[in-house]
Amino acid sequence: MADLSIVFAGIKAPNPFWLASAPPTDKAYNVVRAFEAGWGGVVWKTLGEDPAAVNVSSRYSAHYGANREVLGINNIELITDRSLEINLREITQVKKDWPDRALIVSLMVPCVEASWKSILPLVEATGCDGIELNFGCPHGMPERGMGAAVGQVPEYVEQVTRWCKTYCSLPVIVKLTPNITDIRVAARAAYRGGADAVSLINTINSITSVDLERMVALPVVGTQSTHGGYCGSAVKPIALNMVAEIARDPQTNGLPICGIGGIGTWRDAAEFVALGCGAVQVCTAAMLHGFRIVEEMKDGLSRWMDSQGHANLQAFSGRAVGNTTDWKYLDINYQVIAKIDQAACIGCGRCHIACEDTSHQAIASLKQADGTHLYEVIDDECVGCNLCQITCPVAGCIEMVPIDNGKPFLNWTQDPRNPYREAV
Amino acid sequence: MIQTLTHLPHPREDGATLASHFTDLAPPLNARQAQLEASRCLYCYDAPCVNACPSEIDIPSFIRNIHTENVQGAAQKILSANILGGSCARVCPTEILCQQACVRNNAEECAPVLIGLLQRYAIDNAHFSEHPFQRAASTGKRIAVVGAGPAGLACAHRAALHGHDVVIFEAREKAGGLNEYGIAKYKLVDDFAQKELDFLLQIGGIEVRHGQRLGDNLTLSELHQQFDSVFLGLGLAASKQLGLPFEDAPGLLAATDYIRELRQADDLTQLPLADRCIVLGAGNTAIDMAVQMARLGARDVNLVYRRGLADMGATHHEQDIAKANQVRLLTWAQPDEVLLDDQGRVRGMRFARTRLENGRLLPTGETFELAADAIFKAIGQGFDNDALHDPLAQQLHRVGERIFVDEQLRTSIPGVYAGGDCVSLGQDLTVQAVQHGKRAAEAMHAQLMLTVEAA
Ligand SMILES: Cc1cc2nc3c(=O)[nH]c(=O)nc-3n(C[C@H](O)[C@H](O)[C@H](O)COP(=O)(O)OP(=O)(O)OC[C@H]3O[C@@H](n4cnc5c(N)ncnc54)[C@H](O)[C@@H]3O)c2cc1C
Ligand SMILES: Cc1cc2nc3c(=O)[nH]c(=O)nc-3n(C[C@H](O)[C@H](O)[C@H](O)COP(=O)(O)O)c2cc1C
Ligand code: SF4
Ligand code: SF4
Ligand code: SF4
Numbered sequence: 116m117a118d119l120s121i122v123f124a125g126i127k128a129p130n131p132f133w134l135a136s137a138p139p140t141d142k143a144y145n146v147v148r149a150f151e152a153g154w155g156g157v158v159w160k161t162l163g164e165d166p167a168a169v170n171v172s173s174r175y176s177a178h179y180g181a182n183r184e185v186l187g188i189n190n191i192e193l194i195t196d197r198s199l200e201i202n203l204r205e206i207t208q209v210k211k212d213w214p215d216r217a218l219i220v221s222l223m224v225p226c227v228e229a230s231w232k233s234i235l236p237l238v239e240a241t242g243c244d245g246i247e248l249n250f251g252c253p254h255g256m257p258e259r260g261m262g263a264a265v266g267q268v269p270e271y272v273e274q275v276t277r278w279c280k281t282y283c284s285l286p287v288i289v290k291l292t293p294n295i296t297d298i299r300v301a302a303r304a305a306y307r308g309g310a311d312a313v314s315l316i317n318t319i320n321s322i323t324s325v326d327l328e329r330m331v332a333l334p335v336v337g338t339q340s341t342h343g344g345y346c347g348s349a350v351k352p353i354a355l356n357m358v359a360e361i362a363r364d365p366q367t368n369g370l371p372i373c374g375i376g377g378i379g380t381w382r383d384a385a386e387f388v389a390l391g392c393g394a395v396q397v398c399t400a401a402m403l404h405g406f407r408i409v410e411e412m413k414d415g416l417s418r419w420m421d422s423q424g425h426a427n428l429q430a431f432s433g434r435a436v437g438n439t440t441d442w443k444y445l446d447i448n449y450q451v452i453a454k455i456d457q458a459a460c461i462g463c464g465r466c467h468i469a470c471e472d473t474s475h476q477a478i479a480s481l482k483q484a485d486g487t488h489l490y491e492v493i494d495d496e497c498v499g500c501n502l503c504q505i506t507c508p509v510a511g512c513i514e515m516v517p518i519d520n521g522k523p524f525l526n527w528t529q530d531p532r533n534p535y536r537e538a539v
Numbered sequence: 540m541i542q543t544l545t546h547l548p549h550p551r552e553d554g555a556t557l558a559s560h561f562t563d564l565a566p567p568l569n570a571r572q573a574q575l576e577a578s579r580c581l582y583c584y585d586a587p588c589v590n591a592c593p594s595e596i597d598i599p600s601f602i603r604n605i606h607t608e609n610v611q612g613a614a615q616k617i618l619s620a621n622i623l624g625g626s627c628a629r630v631c632p633t634e635i636l637c638q639q640a641c642v643r644n645n646a647e648e649c650a651p652v653l654i655g656l657l658q659r660y661a662i663d664n665a666h667f668s669e670h671p672f673q674r675a676a677s678t679g680k681r682i683a684v685v686g687a688g689p690a691g692l693a694c695a696h697r698a699a700l701h702g703h704d705v706v707i708f709e710a711r712e713k714a715g716g717l718n719e720y721g722i723a724k725y726k727l728v729d730d731f732a733q734k735e736l737d738f739l740l741q742i743g744g745i746e747v748r749h750g751q752r753l754g755d756n757l758t759l760s761e762l763h764q765q766f767d768s769v770f771l772g773l774g775l776a777a778s779k780q781l782g783l784p785f786e787d788a789p790g791l792l793a794a795t796d797y798i799r800e801l802r803q804a805d806d807l808t809q810l811p812l813a814d815r816c817i818v819l820g821a822g823n824t825a826i827d828m829a830v831q832m833a834r835l836g837a838r839d840v841n842l843v844y845r846r847g848l849a850d851m852g853a854t855h856h857e858q859d860i861a862k863a864n865q866v867r868l869l870t871w872a873q874p875d876e877v878l879l880d881d882q883g884r885v886r887g888m889r890f891a892r893t894r895l896e897n898g899r900l901l902p903t904g905e906t907f908e909l910a911a912d913a914i915f916k917a918i919g920q921g922f923d924n925d926a927l928h929d930p931l932a933q934q935l936h937r938v939g940e941r942i943f944v945d946e947q948l949r950t951s952i953p954g955v956y957a958g959g960d961c962v963s964l965g966q967d968l969t970v971q972a973v974q975h976g977k978r979a980a981e982a983m984h985a986q987l988m989l990t991v992e993a994a
Contacts, residue, residue: 181606182578461642464584486590487640508581509647 117420118427119413121155123394124286124312124371126244128217130155131428132384132409135375135396136221136247136290139406141195143205147212152406153413156217158314158396161194161249162202163261164224164234168193176323176333178349187349187377188399189323191334191341194223194249199237206241219288223249223261226271228278235283245285248275250301251292251317263317266292269304276308288373291315291357293350298357299364306367313361314373314396316354318344347399351377355390362391362436379408381415388428389435447530448522451499451515453477453492459512462487466503466513474502541800543789544811546884547912550836557807560834564725564860565629565656573660577606580652583642588654591640593965594621594974598637602657614665617658618672622696622977623689625735626718627970628659630726632823634856636970670741675702677744680987682980683708683766685753688716689969690959691772692739693976698770699744701984706766708751716774716959718969720799723827725834758929763954768983771942771950771957772976775920775967781819785877790885794818794828794917801831813913815839817888818866819874820917822852828915829866840866841909845873845893845900875906877914887911922961938963948979956983 119130133156134140134149141160149157170192178187195202210218220243224230238246250266265271272289279287289305291298293316302313320342322332332340354376361367374387379400387395400408425431455466455478467490470478477496481489492503504513528537550557568576580602588598596617604613617624631637633655638644641651665671680703684691687709695705713719715732722732740747751757753773762769778793780786790813804810814837818829821844829842842861844851847870851858861868872890880886887910891902922940927933936943936951941963948956948964958964958975965971 182575459647461645461647462583462587463581463642464586465581468584480585487587488585 117417117425119155119417119420121394121428123217123373124245124288126156126217126219126286127215128155128394129215130409130413131388131394132412133157133217133219133373133394133396134401134406135398136161136249137398137402138192139398139401142197142202143209146205146209146218149401149406149409150209150213150216153409154216154406156219156244156394158219158221158247159202159206159243161221161223162199162234162238163194163222164230165199167198168196170196171336173334173336176343177347178323178345185347185399185403187321187323187345187347188402189321189334189343189345190318191336191343194221199234203237203241206238206243210242210244217245218243219245219247221247221249221290226260226265226275231275231278232282235279239283239285243285245288245311246279246283247288247290247314248279249290249317250275251290251294251315263292263294266301266317267295269300272301272304273308276305276310280309286311288312288314290317290375292317293319293353293357293376298360299367302361302364302367302370306370310370312371312373312393313367314375315357315361316350316376318346319350319353321345346376347403348377348379348383351383355386358387358392359390359436359439362433363439379404381412381419384412385416385419385431386435388432390439391433391436393428393432443527445526446524447527448520448525450518450520451501452494452497452518453499453501453503454514454516455490455492456512456514457489459509460490461509461512462490463508464488464490465506465508466490469502469506474498474500478503541792541797541811543787543792544797544813544913546789547811547813549808550810550812552808552836554806554808557835561724561728561807561831563728564723567663568653568656568660570664573605573657576653576657577602579643580606581642587640587642588637588652592637593968593971594624594627594977596620596624596637596658598654601661602652602654605657605661610661611665611667611671613661614667615671617661620977621970621973622693622739623718623735623969623973624658625662625738626689626722626727626731627973628655628662629731630718630722631655631968631970632854632856634854670738672700672742674700674743677704678702678987678991680704680767680991681706681765682768682770682983683762684770684772685751685757685762686710686716686772686774686959686961687714687736687747688772688774688959688972689718690774690961690972690976690979691716691770692736693973694770694772694956694958694980695745695976696739696742697977697980698983699742701980703744703767703984703987705745707745707747708753708757708762709747709749710752710755712749714747714749716772716972720802721795721824722802722969723798723831724802725831752926754923754926754928754932759927759932759935759955760929763931763952767954767987769955770976770979770983771955771961772959772972773923773926773957773961775960776923776926777921778916779919779921781874781916781918783874783877785879785883788877788879788883788885790912791877791914792916794820794824794915795920797915798824798828798831801835807835810835811913813837813911813915815911816841817909817911817914818842818917819914820844820919821846821850822917822919823854823857824920825917826853826857826861826866828917829861830864832915833864833866839911840864841869841911842866843869843872843874843888843890843909845871846895847871869909872907873900873902878908885911885914888914920960920967947982948975949982954986 136158140157289310374392375396384395467478467480582599601613601616637654638651644651684707718732833840875891876889878887892905942957944962956979959972960967
């Protein structure tokens, strides 16, 4: 059996599945249940200075798929609404009871040195394994000069990170906000400030939907609404890209990354690890299904690792990073053509109409004697965009087959058609 | 009361219990079920289900409308192709039509989308405050429709929509054709045929005259003279005969006669019950008859067919319904002799066992007898020739006994169209009749407008 245990930024955990700082890690009761269920670690719900934050009622809304499956959740909750003292007491006790699990404390206090200087020793005294700086909360806290307001200013990120490294001896993980143009700028700032790791992503500014009767966005508080933070499987592609951007940035080379955003299965987790993560955090999936999901995540990951011969996470962590590059370095001569497996095809015609109306008119619809249609790729017209494969409801029915066109590797920087090509 | 069965007892159960056996065989979907089912539709392009629907309903479109909470839009989409979409949703053998063709009925998938139930959901929940179609300005043209069955009604609605004035001549007391008098009671419950009729007539411009029977108090020659176009939707009014002695004996009758009585009965407890009965035939009518008798409380229902299960006209789905209702399916046996008691009433039937030899059905020489209080013939419907005996009507070209029509539903007499069960084209199904009526109206309209322009 593969060894799922990790040491991430100096923090040990029996497995890489941690619960992200959020309602699932709000208090001892939840965290103990999570540990009982088998989670490798938790990032405690973000602590702040007293008086504790106050939340509104009616806090979440969702973006649904065709069958009411939740694609993403939007929330307008703030950091912990319980007093600092109670949280610290519970953290101390839980860590004592669960010494083998990673227990990281998330923090968000005003962007002044004195605030950090006073809270850090209190946190360190709990015996926790590390701290995570919440620079990401996109709602409520920025108005108070915290969260995303800090995360969006590289100088602040660097400064606060440095204060933390100065006033506490624990590993410092900087949690990044995705509400920014180039995630690397924030990661570099954290790196310069001495961060032991970054974690990302926090939630994305969002409005999920509008109640058309009441003419107000969701979630509705009284008669009003406000934007919230988006998370869940819909944000995974955004998170993966941001992780990859940092992983392949030479300026933050070697900086450990904890992946967050839309992770709900072992495969999601493995993808984040392949793009350079050493651990992952989960929030929405646990909120939708409960803590038990970690069972299948651990089982699935270790079986997959066994099948691949990966003894531990390091064996494949970052393995997909080298294959992620800038567009201009892609092989412009590489060519794929769609191929339909007629035995698997159920004849829905989606590939045809997608290509016909919006792509390259490369799938012919041939009317048969019995009134049904046969769909055939016109090889010469297919540009290999993958659209038909994407819209086909039958997985594996359309294969994108690489064509040996005899042309050598050529990237855009070398292509004669590029007016700005680099001289050879 | 059916004269030939007056000697039989009545059902044992009370009215309420009996009625409960004749509620919807397939209960309607609730909103959540409709959502779930609609989400299974792949919104196919050139969808095979549409191709398999005789009335060409745009199925992916109406299902997408349901799924996006536009139930009225869904209903209007259905009705624009099939004005009897409500009854078709209930009576269509979807297992051989749209659902058979649904791509999700593929071996790679689990089960077809429940198109029929979704169609019913849309129609039942649309709640139009007014008729969803508006008549075009009057053309001054007059159209005669003979027969107020699905074919005639669909023709009348479409013709009225185009601004023509329609008169329907119907022999019976009620309109609706077999929707009113023939369909199994548990498929079309709650007086649905009359509600649908009321809805259809809301378009305006349609007058229904009852007690008007072509060949009796009405001739094709008159209609042809008095109207700009004529549509014949006569159905198949006669039941086929066995050709055996004692065919008129009490206890032996056409299944359709009994079903008509059952559908019209206000009080099911007063119907004659054939505790032991034989149904002859292999189509859906035979199954309907057998199942309805079983549901009335008959304990020994035998459906006898001269060939094998695989040859039966009834679909697998229908055969399963029969089995679920304890109907015994006996195959490879053909009627040999009607057996009578001392009073000359049916007491059973002798059958000759059959087998196939070089594609020909032959008696094996072996016989057996089945005791029965009644025998119901469901061996097919036939043309009522009395309808077409005036000089003009006799000129109609026929294919076998049916009226010949071309793809545009034109008969051999200019200006006379026909559709539904009485013609040579397509299957004998409600939905097919609707399509014929609709297409005939379009053809008439095109023809009439040509002459208007020319004038
Ligand atoms: C017992 C039974 C069960 C069936 N079940 C199903 C089913 O489940 N699903 C399905 O799709 N199909 C079913 N069918 C077939 C379906 O009912 C017919 O295909 C459909 O009704 C044909 O419509 P139509 O308008 O051609 O004829 P009909 O419905 O027969 O209507 C003909 C109309 O013309 C009138 N008429 C007849 N002769 C004259 C005349 N001389 N002058 C004036 N009016 C006249 C009749 O009174 C009647 O109103 C069933 C048929 C039977 C017999
Ligand atoms: C209701 C809710 C509250 C959250 N509160 C916090 C918080 O206090 N601190 C924090 O760092 N992140 C918070 N998050 C963000 C999550 O930790 C996580 O970064 C984000 O949800 C993306 O992961 P997911 O897609 O697995 O949910 C919160 C998320 C949710 C849904
Ligand atoms: S999950 Fe439902 S019941 Fe529980 S607190 Fe939220 S709204 Fe209330
Ligand atoms: S989308 Fe897939 S299943 Fe549908 S017709 Fe095309 S190849 Fe066949
Ligand atoms: S074939 Fe099935 S899945 Fe496709 S449009 Fe028709 S009902 Fe929907």
